[in-house]
Amino acid sequence: MGGQVFPAVVAILFGGLVGLLLFVPLVAVSYRRRGRLTLGRMAFWAASLVYFMAIWTYTLLPLPASDDYRCVGAVLSLEPTVNDVVGAFADGSPFTDIRLLQVVLNVLLFIPLGVLIRVVGRRGIVVGVLAGFVLSLLIETTQLTGVWGIFPCGYRLFDVGDLLTNTLGALVGSILGLLVPSRLRGVEKAADAGAPRPVTRGRRLLGAVCDLLGATIVGGAVGTVVQLFLQFALCREDLVADAVIADIATGWVPIVLWLGVVLATGRSIGDLAVELRYEGGRLPELAARLLRFIGGIGGYLLLGQIFGDAGILVFVFFVTSTVLLFTTRAGRGLPGLVTGRELVDARSSAPAPH
Numbered sequence: 047m048g049g050q051v052f053p054a055v056v057a058i059l060f061g062g063l064v065g066l067l068l069f070v071p072l073v074a075v076s077y078r079r080r081g082r083l084t085l086g087r088m089a090f091w092a093a094s095l096v097y098f099m100a101i102w103t104y105t106l107l108p109l110p111a112s113d114d115y116r117c118v119g120a121v122l123s124l125e126p127t128v129n130d131v132v133g134a135f136a137d138g139s140p141f142t143d144i145r146l147l148q149v150v151l152n153v154l155l156f157i158p159l160g161v162l163i164r165v166v167g168r169r170g171i172v173v174g175v176l177a178g179f180v181l182s183l184l185i186e187t188t189q190l191t192g193v194w195g196i197f198p199c200g201y202r203l204f205d206v207g208d209l210l211t212n213t214l215g216a217l218v219g220s221i222l223g224l225l226v227p228s229r230l231r232g233v234e235k236a237a238d239a240g241a242p243r244p245v246t247r248g249r250r251l252l253g254a255v256c257d258l259l260g261a262t263i264v265g266g267a268v269g270t271v272v273q274l275f276l277q278f279a280l281c282r283e284d285l286v287a288d289a290v291i292a293d294i295a296t297g298w299v300p301i302v303l304w305l306g307v308v309l310a311t312g313r314s315i316g317d318l319a320v321e322l323r324y325e326g327g328r329l330p331e332l333a334a335r336l337l338r339f340i341g342g343i344g345g346y347l348l349l350g351q352i353f354g355d356a357g358i359l360v361f362v363f364f365v366t367s368t369v370l371l372f373t374t375r376a377g378r379g380l381p382g383l384v385t386g387r388e389l390v391d392a393r394s395s396a397p398a399p400h
Contacts, residue, residue, distance in 0.1 A: 048070035054317065057353065060351055061274065062100070063138060064095050065091075065092050065096075066259065066263070066379065067096050067263060068095070068273060069255075069256070069259055069262045069287055070256045070259060070263075070315065070316075070319055072088070072091060073256055073319045073320060074126055074256075074319040076088075077239075077319065077321045077381050078235075078238065078239060078321075079147055079235050079239055079240055079393060080235075081200035081236055081238055081239040081240070081241060081243060081328075082243060083252070083320075085197050089105060092161060093158075094158075097123060097158045097159075098214065100155075100156070101159075101181070101185070104155070105185045105188055105189065106188070106193060108170060113309035114250075115378050116198055116201065116269055117198070117199035117200065117201065117206075118198075118199075118201060118203050119194040119203070119204075120190055120203065120204035120205070121196065121198075121203055121204065121205040121206060121207065122204075122206055122209060123206065124207055125208030125209065126205075126207060126256070127149060127205075127208075130145035130146065130148070130207075131145070131146055131149055133145060135332055140317070142204070143327045149211055150185030151216065152207075152211035152212055153175060153209050153211050153214050153215040153218065153305060154196065155213075155215060155333045156178050156181075156211075156212045156213070156214075156215030156216045156219065157216070157218050157219035157222065158221035159174075159177060159181065159216050159219055160174040160175075160177075160178060160215065160217060160218060160219020160221070160222070160223060161214040161219040161220070161223045161226075162215070162219075162223075162224025163177050163219075163220060163223070164219070164220050164222075164224065164231070165223050165226045165231050165279075166231070168231050169219070171217065171221065173220075174216050174217065174219065174223075175213060175216055175217050175220065176216065176217060176218075178212055178213045178214075178215060178216020179213045179216070181212070181216075182209050182212035182213055182216075183209060184205075184211075186204045186205065186208060186209055187204070189202035189203070189204055190204035193201045208239065215360035227245055240393055241393065242391040242393045242394035243391055243393075244324065244391075245376040245377070245378070245390060245391055246377065246391050247371060247372055247376065247377035248321075249322065249377070250322065250371055250376070250378070250389060251328075251377065251378030252316075252319075252320050252342045253314070253319060253320040254316055254342070254343070254367075254371065254379075255316070255343065256317075256319045256320065257304070257316035257343035258343065258346070259341070260315050260316070261300040261304060261343060261347060262300075264299065264300045265295075265297065265299060265300045265301060268295045268296055268299045268300075269289075269292040269293065269295055269296035272292045272295045272296075273289065273292045276291065276292070282334060286357070287381065294385050296352040297347070297350070298351065300347060300350065301347045301348060303309070304339065304343055304344055304347070305339050305344060306385050307337050308335055308336075308338055308339040308344065309332070309336070309339070312322065312324065312334070312338065313338075313342055314338070314342055315337070316343070317376060318392075319393070320394040321391060321393055322389055322390070322391065322392055323389075323390060323391075323392040324338055324378070324381060324382060324385060324387035324388065324389055324390075325387055325388065325390055326386070326387050326388050327385050327386035327387040327388075328383060328386060329386060331397075334385045334387060337381070337385045338381045338385055338387075340381075340384070341379075341380040341384040341385065342367075342379075342380065342381070344359065345363055345367075346367070349363055356384075366380065367380050375388070375389075376388070376389050377389065
């Protein structure tokens with residue numbers, strides 16, 4: 047059981063990590079293609095990421111240890127699979143027989159692929175079956191070749207029975223995909239994607255999450271790149287060890303990036319993702335944009351950089367911003383209060399109320 051649980055845990059963890067990395071682009075694309083992001087669609091994409099990670103982990107993991115590596119061959123006949131199914135029923139307890147359960151799991155593993163081909167790709171049964179066959183063949187060949195030569199020989203069986211059951215799963219999934227309404231299929235741009243929609247506190251919160259998550263990811267990525275550059279390009283282990291340069295880059299690069307975007311567009315990256323903007327007010331445009339930055343993600347990042355992420359001022363700023371987001375008109379929050387501006391849909395040409 048442990049060998050089966052480990053790949054599942056890895057799939058969920060890595061799927062979640064990839065989901066976090068793709069969260070802001072997913073939000074932005076959804077608002078431009080669909081006009082909004084629903085909880086169901088977000089859950090669908092998250093599940094899809096975990097699913098493809100599961101395919102990868104079940105193909106490769108657990109990797110064999112050097113002290114117990116054992117080469118295996120290939121099963122080029124369907125007879126063992128047929129015998130497993132027949133034997134499970136012949137023994138009188140098919141639903142608890144591990145032989146049948148293994149066959150069923152091989153089918154179930156590829157049903158989501160068939161659904162995705164039908165729902166997202168808007169392709170029919172033939173394409174779904176071919177996709178399942180090709181992916182399964184790739185998996186089996188990867189196992190047969192020892193991950194394409196990384197290991198001296200295959201540590202998992204190449205089994206044509208798995209190839210058949212995986213392909214059958216894709217067929218079943220493609221058929222089940224017909225149950226999804228046609229209006230929900232595909233990734234084509236919705237006809238009303240450019241139409242203004244209500245500005246809600248939930249939408250504003252989603253934009254704030256995009257800002258916070260995006261800045262965290264950018265900072266972490268920049269810090270990692272700086273450390274790698276210092277270690278491998280400059281061979282400065284001393285600078286890598288104290289991490290001062292990496293810490294500076296991690297903290298200030300997101301600040302500079304978000305400030306530049308806000309000054310150039312009047313909107314944070316989170317605002318851009320969820321198609322929101324602040325407008326109106328009496329302040330000059332440049333001053334309003336600077337205050338938009340300070341009253342939002344910029345203020346949080348600056349306080350964290352100056353006083354430390356665990357500083358009391360950072361906590362107060364975060365709590366105040368969160369409370370104001372839920373208590374001010376349309377969630378305009380602290381940026382709206384300090385600029386005297388209203389929060390509107392960026393696709394609307396109508397002036398904001400005063």
